[in-house]
Amino acid sequence: MASRPSDRPIIELSNVSKTFGDGQRTVVAIENVNLDIQPGEFVTLIGPSGCGKSTLFNIVAGLLDAEGSIRFGGKPHNGCDLLGKVAFMPQKDLLLPWRRVIDNAILPLQVEGMSRRQARAMADELFGEFGLAGFENHYPHQLSGGMRQRVALMRTFLFKRDLMLLDEPFGALDALTRMMMQRWLLDIWQRHNRTILFITHDVDEAIFLGDRVVVMTARPGSIKINRKIDLGRPRGAEITTSREFLEIKKELLAAVEEESMKSFRIAQQVP
8 A cells, every 4th residue: 555644745735836938938937836745645637728737837847947845755846857867757748669578677776877677677666566467578559558658657657756747648548548557657656656647637547546636726726625535445447436436526527627618718809
């Protein structure tokens, strides 16, 4: 099982904001975002298109600086100096087509200076657990979409960091594969005792996976709802038709729909 929250969050965001532009034309992407994530938590993030989910992801990943206070492991950071301190997986798997599966998986370890032999030895221990045994020497084009995502997730897990950021990793998969990957990810998360921030557009996915679901407002994005999910674990597919699940879904769908309509009106006003 993943560890339960401790007294000190892995990351704390206080009044975090990000503005893009050159002074003549600016866009406030996120404004006064307040969020903390505890060790062992699985936090899912949803919101309307253009609400700043990816901007927030990039700030926490260390790809963007930001205004406001960011504390990671109890220490202050400014955004860009978080780079390398968290493990992150973008929407696309970004597997290198000329590298075999095992060499794609160990890429972050090699970038950190680990020898190919040592990195391969570490990866070998995980292939069975990630459903990739026997595919170590295949190339990405020889894999299904679900298997490619497992390679990308394995690569992210091998880059051992206290916090993992996953940006819609299952968005391009068919419904059945997506459901199987969700259940598999929960199993991996609990066994490896990781902390995850997971971005999705799918409310069902957010509820099924999360200890908490965070809903962002229309741009400028801020936190509208920070909803604890008391559904117990482990979770099977049958929970998605339970009364408790459906009540939570109704609440969150209403919030997302309200913010989506605001986003639509904002888009209509843009010249």
